[in-house]
Amino acid sequence: MTPPGEATGHGSTLAEKVLARAAGLDRVVPGQIVDGAVDLAMMHEQGAQTVLPFHQMGAEKVWDPDRVVIALDHWVPASTEGAAVLHRILRKFAAEVGLPHFYDVGNHGICHQILAENGWVVPGDLAVGTDSHTNMLGAMGAVATGVGPTEMAAVLALGRLWLKVPPTIRVRVKGSLGRGVTAKDLVLRVLREVRTTGAQYRAVEYSGPTIEQLSMPERFTICNMTTEMGAKTGMVAPDSTTFDYLAKIAKHPMHPLQPDADARYERTIDLDVDGMPPMVACPYSPDNVRPLPEVAREHIRVDQAFLGSCTNARIEDLREGAALIRGQRIAPGVRMIVSPASTPIFEQCLREGIIETFTDAGAVFTNSSCSACFGGNMGILAPDEVCASSSNRNFPGRMGPKEARIYLMSPGAVVASAIRGEITDPRELL
Amino acid sequence: MQDVLEGRVWTLGRDVDTDQIISGKYLTIIDPDELKKHVFEIALPEFAKQARPGDILVAGENFGSGSSREHAPQAMRAIGVGAVVADSFARIFFRNAINLGIPTIEAPGVRALFERGDTARIEMRAGRISNLRSGASVAFPPLPSHLLDLLEAGGLVEKVRRELAARKGREASPA
Numbered sequence: 144m145t146p147p148g149e150a151t152g153h154g155s156t157l158a159e160k161v162l163a164r165a166a167g168l169d170r171v172v173p174g175q176i177v178d179g180a181v182d183l184a185m186m187h188e189q190g191a192q193t194v195l196p197f198h199q200m201g202a203e204k205v206w207d208p209d210r211v212v213i214a215l216d217h218w219v220p221a222s223t224e225g226a227a228v229l230h231r232i233l234r235k236f237a238a239e240v241g242l243p244h245f246y247d248v249g250n251h252g253i254c255h256q257i258l259a260e261n262g263w264v265v266p267g268d269l270a271v272g273t274d275s276h277t278n279m280l281g282a283m284g285a286v287a288t289g290v291g292p293t294e295m296a297a298v299l300a301l302g303r304l305w306l307k308v309p310p311t312i313r314v315r316v317k318g319s320l321g322r323g324v325t326a327k328d329l330v331l332r333v334l335r336e337v338r339t340t341g342a343q344y345r346a347v348e349y350s351g352p353t354i355e356q357l358s359m360p361e362r363f364t365i366c367n368m369t370t371e372m373g374a375k376t377g378m379v380a381p382d383s384t385t386f387d388y389l390a391k392i393a394k395h396p397m398h399p400l401q402p403d404a405d406a407r408y409e410r411t412i413d414l415d416v417d418g419m420p421p422m423v424a425c426p427y428s429p430d431n432v433r434p435l436p437e438v439a440r441e442h443i444r445v446d447q448a449f450l451g452s453c454t455n456a457r458i459e460d461l462r463e464g465a466a467l468i469r470g471q472r473i474a475p476g477v478r479m480i481v482s483p484a485s486t487p488i489f490e491q492c493l494r495e496g497i498i499e500t501f502t503d504a505g506a507v508f509t510n511s512s513c514s515a516c517f518g519g520n521m522g523i524l525a526p527d528e529v530c531a532s533s534s535n536r537n538f539p540g541r542m543g544p545k546e547a548r549i550y551l552m553s554p555g556a557v558v559a560s561a562i563r564g565e566i567t568d569p570r571e572l573l
Numbered sequence: 574m575q576d577v578l579e580g581r582v583w584t585l586g587r588d589v590d591t592d593q594i595i596s597g598k599y600l601t602i603i604d605p606d607e608l609k610k611h612v613f614e615i616a617l618p619e620f621a622k623q624a625r626p627g628d629i630l631v632a633g634e635n636f637g638s639g640s641s642r643e644h645a646p647q648a649m650r651a652i653g654v655g656a657v658v659a660d661s662f663a664r665i666f667f668r669n670a671i672n673l674g675i676p677t678i679e680a681p682g683v684r685a686l687f688e689r690g691d692t693a694r695i696e697m698r699a700g701r702i703s704n705l706r707s708g709a710s711v712a713f714p715p716l717p718s719h720l721l722d723l724l725e726a727g728g729l730v731e732k733v734r735r736e737l738a739a740r741k742g743r744e745a746s747p748a
């Protein structure tokens with residue numbers, strides 16, 4: 144590990160390159176405040192709170208309607224009157240100011256997955272969304288970050304945003320992930336190192352042979368949980384994997400950028416994942432990470448198993464879970480909820496028989512949404528309950544009452560825990 | 574925004590995330606006066622009833638981490654919180670609070686100087702926070718000028734409103 148403050152080189156990191164491009168400057172340095180042109184702005188239900196400040200600002204039109212995406216995901220279909228009102232505010236606003244890219248009920252999905260699978264964010268972009276996990280899109284080689292609704296109103300009006308150029312932490316990974324060990328375990332391992340405050344106001348750049356081998360969905364998982372490190376953005380430099388993924392779907396021109404070989408990093412974390420076991424984040428913090436086999440030895444009973452969220456509910460995740468549960472039953476006393484990340488993923492599950500595989504095992508297979516992830520819609524826990532979850536947060540109160548205990552793990556581990564009725568190492572079922 | 578702020582202190586621990594400030598079940602509420610009834614329901618339950626305008630929150634590290642929900646600073650603004658001070662902030666909370674016009678100050682070491690009920694004095698431009706009971710104080714780097722301007726304007730809405738109005742003025746005036 145490079146000691147903090149050690150100067151590496153004089154070149155620019157990936158985040159600095161992208162922000163220089165957005166600001167129209169040759170180069171930027173950490174700490175510099177820049178005014179960046181936004182390439183993509185995304186809103187989910189929280190965007191409803193953007194409408195009032197937008198009007199109060201005296202704005203009449205949106206800077207570029209083709210660069211604004213609205214996706215409903217937290218309460219779909221609306222499960223409360225409050226949610227129905229938020230949806231209606233957004234529909235009305237989209238109609239009034241002319242925002243055509245609206246992923247409404249029936250064509251919906253978790254906002255970050257909507258951006259990913261439709262090519263809304265491409266290499267070199269500065270993307271913002273009214274959700275903290277917008278960081279997920281950094282996997283495209285973009286600076287993608289969360290903003291609040293008032294700030295979003297300013298972005299809609301002006302197409303610009305002020306940003307302080309962050310210092311970059313480099314996470315270099317080598318070694319191969321063993322059988323039953325996934326990108327989720329890798330990012331949990333990084334969280335154990337960086338902790339929830341270690342990347343505050345910083346960019347995290349993932350590189351090294353292991354990262355280069357990862358598919359786009361795996362890179363999404365890793366960049367997604369960079370949010371839990373407090374980071375402004377988590378990124379992977381674009382390569383042929385990125386370009387292949389975007390080839391048919393990119394919505395606007397790419398500006399692929401690479402970090403300089405002599406870029407200056409604030410800190411470098413080197414990890415070797417050879418022989419690494421699966422990981423689990425225990426209550427009540429995503430950085431309370433321990434090796435899963437160790438936690439499994441404590442025989443922690445599970446009341447609910449949740450396979451969903453923007454972190455891990457892509458088709459690859461659901462296939463992984465289905466392969467484990469095919470022909471089995473979930474343990475008595477366990478409720479299992481499976482929620483795909485988007486409507487196209489739901490349809491793919493339907494075609495592949497994955498829905499039936501889960502429902503045959505006794506799981507509830509829902510339409511695509513944030514579902515049980517945030518404690519405001521469905522799958523809420525009772526105070527003394529335990530949930531094994533493939534999502535990204537386990538703070539007190541995340542799935543309802545502050546006492547409920549959430550363990551964060553890979554999709555395979557969630558399914559294994561549902562089958563055994565206690566926190567389980569998925570490798571025991573392979 | 575005044576340059577010197579004084580107020581009664583409420584203290585909070587470290588890592589108070591947005592779920593603990595406004596829990597997920599209230600996220601469909603958009604009326605700030607309704608929201609403020611539920612602020613800190615998990616972290617500091619008496620606050621919503623007993624807080625007075627001008628009160629100052631003093632928190633530990635990583636205040637406001639978690640989601641991007643603006644409900645958290647909105648509820649604080651509705652209560653009339655005079656300032657939020659912490660050892661450190663999560664970035665989205667920091668931006669949201671400043672954008673809403675709430676003086677938001679990062680001052681490493683500040684939490685250890687205060688107990689609930691103390692009176693805090695904040696000198697925004699000089700960069701100093703003092704405990705008027707104990708006399709202890711800590712310096713902080715003053716906010717950069719563009720953020721002070723933002724607070725001066727009363728928040729981002731007002732700042733953009735002025736910018737758009739100026740633009741319109743330019744467009745309307747003959748070349």
Ligand code: SF4
Binds near residue numbers: 274451452453512535
């Ligand atoms: S799935 Fe969970 S973390 Fe992701 S956007 Fe929805 S609520 Fe947030």
